Amino acid sequence: MNYTIGIDLGGTNTRIGLVEESGKIVEVIKFKTYDHKELNDFVETLSDNIVSIAQKYNLPKECIKAGIGAPNGNYYNGTIEQAPNLPFKGIVPLVDLLKESLKTKSYSAKVVLTNDANAAAMGEKIYGKAKNVRDFVMITLGTGVGSGIFVDNKLVYGKSGFAGEAGHAIVQPEGRACGCGRHGCLETYCSATGIVRTAKELLKNESTPSLLRAINQDMITAKDISEAADKHDPLALRCFDITARYLALGLANVAVITSPEAIFISGGLSKAGEKLFKPLREYFEQFLYPVFRNTISIEPSALEDNEVAILGAASLVF
């Protein structure tokens, strides 16, 4: 059996999955990323876990294959650079460190790293709906908005290795402050955090009755908004409408650059279903350059959120 290890390195958890070439995830080990404030400790725990999986499944010591999806991951350099939500600051040469650590444990490894949204795009390409699609965009709606873009059957990395940051395309020049220091980035409106900001703004500026008013405003989550919308709460439905409109604008601007055949959406908010997708498709057609109208599909990812990152990371080295 041909196995690969897919590693989903997130701000909260790091999950290590053993993946068959067919896309079946055989086993997952996870540990808390934040329990390791020291980079070397983290690398040690990561390599220990890889070795334990390798031993259990008898993987060949001379060639372990591992892919890593991580925020701000740079494919060219094998580094994680300035990731705001990880405990390790600056430029972290994770691929080199992991390979060295595995070497001290008598394992030789091929390790590839990219950012989490690129990994998701690769997962969709190898195991999801994008199998036969040469040009597509993968959007991940999580705490932030990530994207991975395929052009002519290849993931776009660009000069820097950081291409495909659609979440930081500016959709409203004088808009909301973004964590990146600028204003009006797509993710300030369309991430899980973004829709919560929208809800808080509406609750503050309007007097519309809403189920959300029963919740302490500091505690409102995207899930609360989604549940209220399911109960036809007008204010919660408007939150989805506003989110869909900005996302449509951002996607129409990506489409005009790369002319995709399809756009796939994963991540927590994508689970909202037609509350999001219906207005999204409508606004998208409105914002789309006419020559592209009715030719680009927008669909939820075929992969489960808990598997897309591991499968995507694994598929980097298959």
Add this chain to the structure above:
Amino acid sequence: MNYTIGIDLGGTNTRIGLVEESGKIVEVIKFKTYDHKELNDFVETLSDNIVSIAQKYNLPKECIKAGIGAPNGNYYNGTIEQAPNLPFKGIVPLVDLLKESLKTKSYSAKVVLTNDANAAAMGEKIYGKAKNVRDFVMITLGTGVGSGIFVDNKLVYGKSGFAGEAGHAIVQPEGRACGCGRHGCLETYCSATGIVRTAKELLKNESTPSLLRAINQDMITAKDISEAADKHDPLALRCFDITARYLALGLANVAVITSPEAIFISGGLSKAGEKLFKPLREYFEQFLYPVFRNTISIEPSALEDNEVAILGAASLVF
């Protein structure tokens, strides 16, 4: 000598150039596109001119190589589709028609077509500053704003063949009406027409003295604005500042998608020099996603406007 024919098909003129592989343009014939309201007449004139060049320079009858840059040109299909500024409406299978017409004159041809901005990008790649640049964006500032985008050393065509329409990325969702039927497209602000609209708005809404007030407002051109700016006219300088700011925003949004190493700008407005490029570079750095700052150059194209289209078209088939 290895010759190629580069054809610049524009709304006003069609220019046919004979190009050496070195990039030297040996001869140019031109005729009025608009003198031919009938498509078949146009194709006849075009093929007659190609044959006359072929005879004069003894090109091999069995293999003429010709590249065409045309508005709304589709590389995949060899068609011009719904071009608003050409007399031929609908979908025009120009490559097939030209090959057939040449065949009746005993010439066999390889003909390739793409849109004018893609041809310009190809010209910059083969003969200009982009020779050693794998990831770049070419922007043409003319009556409209066109773009051609290289990713990993290849021109991006996308699923449709119409990728790289940065001029129709929306930079101001509730902004100016665009000829494409939408609002706030980059080209409504940054084309030659766009800067004239900016000037007219400022002249109407403000009472600032300006050299431009001496000109009949219906007759103001981008050149007038440029000349007034050269004389330090504050209103004209603001026109360039506004143009630069929108262009910077549009380019920053392209950069976050494809992560280019460089951006090259050609077309009439690019001749304005530092009046445009200085504020453009400043705003660009402000709008740019921080990880890209100070890594992407913005420069005028190395090619003259009257040669870029012909060289670009010719380079499609070299």
